[in-house]
Amino acid sequence: MKTISMCLMMCLATGVVRADWLQFRGPNAAAVSTEAKVPGDDLKIAWAADLPGRGLSAPIVVGERVFVTCSSGPGQETLHVFCFNAADGTKRWERAMRSTGRTMTHNKTCVAANTPCSDGERVFALFSSNDLFAFDLDGNLLWLRGLTFDYPNASNSLGMSQSPVVMDGTLVVQSENDSESFVAGLDVATGRNKWKLERPKAANWTSATVWKNTVALQSSKGILAVDPATGKTVWDYSDGASTIPSSVGAGETLYAVSHGITALAPEKGSVTQLWRNEKLNSGTASPLVLGDSIYVVNGAGVLIKASVKNGDEAWKLRMKGPFSGSPVAAGKSIYIVNERGIFQVIDPEAPEGKVVKEIELKETVLTTPAISGGAIYVRSDAKLWKLQ
Amino acid sequence: MKLSLACLFALAAVSLQAAEDLSKPIEALRAVQKEGEGNEAAGKAWGEIVKADPAALPEVLKGMNGANPLAENWLRAAVGVIADAALKAKKLPVEALVTFLKDTKNSPGARVVAFDLIHRADEKLAEDLTPTLLEDPSSDLRRHPVAKLIDAGDAALEKKDNAAAIVAYGKGLGGARDEDQIKVLAKKLRGLDQKVDLPKHFGFLMSWKMIAPFSNADRAGFDTVYPPEKELKFDAVYEGKTKEAKWVDYTSADEYGKIDFNKPFGMEKSVVGYAATDFFSTEDRPAEIRIGCKDGWKVWLNGELLFARDEYHRGAKLDQYKLPCQLKKGKNTILVKCCQNEQTEQWTVEWEFQLRVCDATGTAILAAK
Numbered sequence: 001m002k003t004i005s006m007c008l009m010m011c012l013a014t015g016v017v018r019a020d021w022l023q024f025r026g027p028n029a030a031a032v033s034t035e036a037k038v039p040g041d042d043l044k045i046a047w048a049a050d051l052p053g054r055g056l057s058a059p060i061v062v063g064e065r066v067f068v069t070c071s072s073g074p075g076q077e078t079l080h081v082f083c084f085n086a087a088d089g090t091k092r093w094e095r096a097m098r099s100t101g102r103t104m105t106h107n108k109t110c111v112a113a114n115t116p117c118s119d120g121e122r123v124f125a126l127f128s129s130n131d132l133f134a135f136d137l138d139g140n141l142l143w144l145r146g147l148t149f150d151y152p153n154a155s156n157s158l159g160m161s162q163s164p165v166v167m168d169g170t171l172v173v174q175s176e177n178d179s180e181s182f183v184a185g186l187d188v189a190t191g192r193n194k195w196k197l198e199r200p201k202a203a204n205w206t207s208a209t210v211w212k213n214t215v216a217l218q219s220s221k222g223i224l225a226v227d228p229a230t231g232k233t234v235w236d237y238s239d240g241a242s243t244i245p246s247s248v249g250a251g252e253t254l255y256a257v258s259h260g261i262t263a264l265a266p267e268k269g270s271v272t273q274l275w276r277n278e279k280l281n282s283g284t285a286s287p288l289v290l291g292d293s294i295y296v297v298n299g300a301g302v303l304i305k306a307s308v309k310n311g312d313e314a315w316k317l318r319m320k321g322p323f324s325g326s327p328v329a330a331g332k333s334i335y336i337v338n339e340r341g342i343f344q345v346i347d348p349e350a351p352e353g354k355v356v357k358e359i360e361l362k363e364t365v366l367t368t369p370a371i372s373g374g375a376i377y378v379r380s381d382a383k384l385w386k387l388q
Numbered sequence: 389m390k391l392s393l394a395c396l397f398a399l400a401a402v403s404l405q406a407a408e409d410l411s412k413p414i415e416a417l418r419a420v421q422k423e424g425e426g427n428e429a430a431g432k433a434w435g436e437i438v439k440a441d442p443a444a445l446p447e448v449l450k451g452m453n454g455a456n457p458l459a460e461n462w463l464r465a466a467v468g469v470i471a472d473a474a475l476k477a478k479k480l481p482v483e484a485l486v487t488f489l490k491d492t493k494n495s496p497g498a499r500v501v502a503f504d505l506i507h508r509a510d511e512k513l514a515e516d517l518t519p520t521l522l523e524d525p526s527s528d529l530r531r532h533p534v535a536k537l538i539d540a541g542d543a544a545l546e547k548k549d550n551a552a553a554i555v556a557y558g559k560g561l562g563g564a565r566d567e568d569q570i571k572v573l574a575k576k577l578r579g580l581d582q583k584v585d586l587p588k589h590f591g592f593l594m595s596w597k598m599i600a601p602f603s604n605a606d607r608a609g610f611d612t613v614y615p616p617e618k619e620l621k622f623d624a625v626y627e628g629k630t631k632e633a634k635w636v637d638y639t640s641a642d643e644y645g646k647i648d649f650n651k652p653f654g655m656e657k658s659v660v661g662y663a664a665t666d667f668f669s670t671e672d673r674p675a676e677i678r679i680g681c682k683d684g685w686k687v688w689l690n691g692e693l694l695f696a697r698d699e700y701h702r703g704a705k706l707d708q709y710k711l712p713c714q715l716k717k718g719k720n721t722i723l724v725k726c727c728q729n730e731q732t733e734q735w736t737v738e739w740e741f742q743l744r745v746c747d748a749t750g751t752a753i754l755a756a757k
Contacts, residue, residue: 074531074566074568075566093472094468095465095468096464097461097464098457098460098461098464098497100457100458100461102708102709104703104705104708131461133461139469140435140438141431141434141462141465141466142431143427143428143430143431144427144458144461144462145423145424145427145458146422146457146458146461149456149457150422150423152695153696153698153699155699156699156702157682157699157702157703157704157708158703178698178700178702179697179698179699190427190428191424191427192423192424192425192427193423193424201698203702
């Protein structure tokens with residue numbers, strides 16, 4: 001136990017050599033790579049792989065495998081799960097399934113909107129149609145669920161995008177909508193429900209934050225942190241929160257996308273508000289914490305840097321927007337792609353922040369990058385790129 | 389000759405053996421139910437099925453016949469794995485797949501998979517098969533010949549052969565079941581001065597009796613049982629939210645069959661309306677009632693609640709919800725409850741629905757009278 005703790009501390013202090021990016025916004029849904037080897041800013045397109053359908057879901061990376069989902073067909077009923085080789089972008093396997101739930105979405109989004117997640121052994125792919133598939137890393141189907149088949153009013157006619165998270169043998173899946181709104185903890189081995197909770201009857205596109213052994217579920221009502229094993233409430237913040245950008249945890253603090261940003265210190269069932277800055281308004285992108293600063297992308301495409309200690313603003317940097325995807329970070333760089341496919345590298349340590357590199361991907365990109373092995377993975381409706 | 393016969397028997401024996409070996413695992417996949425029931429057994433069975441010889445593909449596809457959508461996906465995934473290997477080894481049993489495709493008793497979903505595999509193995513053969521799919525029970529398979537007829541019509545138009553274009557487009561429209569293709573064809577035919585009756589093509593129910601406004605304050609009206617849910621008395625007058633609630637006759641002039649409560653009752657908010665109509669069926673038969681609605685709604689057929697949905701202003705489209713049902717010969721009464729909420733934004737004005745009666749392919753079932 002001591003050895004593990006020592007290793008963990010060393011990794012946190014120095015970064016691990018290589019780390020997987022197992023879910024939306026990577027390790028602990030914090031959007032910051034824990035690797036020692038960072039992509040830096042001298043990036044080029046290493047390879048590009050063709051995709052057969054749309055997707056707002058982000059890629060995830062497990063070892064040498066990159067997983068990505070797509071939806072295709074006239075009604076987006078065909079649901080694809082792909083596994084590519086990280087080294088060269090060749091396809092290892094593809095599975096094509098059929099939606100059992102509703103596939104109607106707003107034109108801007110699509111059925112492959114939820115980012116898959118992995119526990120390192122399995123990949124869990126959820127779609128807006130509420131179809132959920134578990135594969136092993138070699139593409140063997142382990143189990144599946146049709147959550148709208150199970151719960152017929154669980155859908156949103158605008159589309160859903162809540163990405164699942166996995167923790168200690170439980171896959172936490174949200175389907176929060178105006179009608180049959182719920183979150184469920186599923187056994188990763190069988191896909192059966194361990195627990196299921198009703199959630200506020202309101203459309204919600206946020207994803208859970210994995211933080212301090214809890215899964216923090218955000219909604220218009222606030223943030224409910226549950227024990228992933230049982231679904232039991234650990235703490236509950238009820239002062240409202242956003243339904244699009246998701247909160248982020250760092251250290252002992254959860255930075256809630258609530259009335260701008262509200263810094264929370266939940267402890268033993270109660271929640272203390274440390275500070276609130278209502279001017280830190282996130283647009284669609286979720287915030288990230290890097291070092292002692294929090295970074296927020298507002299609706300005008302302006303990156304705002306503020307102190308994690310008190311929320312005081314340090315600078316504002318206008319980037320080339322607009323943005324649907326969220327920023328991610330590694331080392332001292334922040335990476336984000338705008339909707340027009342301009343990949344931007346930001347130096348947040350420059351006095352007023354600075355865009356130090358741009359790569360034109362020349363396609364619409366509405367999603368969040370992934371970082372692993374010193375490389376960055378980005379996808380559009382037609383391509384998956386590796387930048388290195 | 390003797391040798392050939394011996395080979396045939398041997399092949400048949402192998403095939404039978406494969407089928408026998410797979411029957412149990414296929415059954416395990418077909419046994420999956422809601423909430424993950426049967427997943428454990430299915431996972432093991434799937435691992436056995438994907439090891440099967442490509443010759444077993446038709447048997448695995450047959451497993452999809454009558455299976456629930458979850459089981460279909462288990463089987464679809466297994467077929468994908470077997471087929472990927474078979475294609476790589478050039479061992480896909482194309483002839484058997486063509487036979488499977490041609491047998492329309494097989495499930496539409498399985499036949500779509502079979503066609504896709506044929507297409508991957510032999511594009512020319514798939515092209516040759518395409519025209520035979522125009523009246524197919526699968527709306528997915530119909531898309532291919534309809535697309536070809538659109539192309540053929542366009543080509544004829546380029547040669548200024550309007551008569552040939554009208555024939556191609558008309559034939560395409562006859563087979564088309566998906567809205568995008570129907571819209572394209574209707575526009576092209578109208579551009580050539582041809583009449584297109586979209587309400588009839590889709591099977592929209594255009595004439596209704598409607599009553600409103602009952603209260604939907606705090607969205608409680610959705611679950612409140614107002615008099616039309618207890619009795620359909622078209623000469624009755626009830627206390628409404630802002631005025632007396634009375635039945636009125638309404639016939640939609642919208643070619644997509646929108647039944648708009650705002651027209652007879654005004655742009656009310658936080659209100660509930662009902663619409664009722666009789667549909668005369670020529671026979672007892674399975675059918676689908678398909679509704680598009682961005683308000684809260686409930687639909688009853690002959691007094692039986694088919695589905696209820698309390699989502700407001702997230703969007704509407706044709707065939708948004710498909711409600712399988714059983715029509716009886718003669719009169720069938722359809723009652724729709726349509727709930728408008730309190731939102732005041734410009735995009736929340738709509739208080740309407742569109743409803744059609746069709747078969748599982750989306751082919752309109754027209755009323756007997």
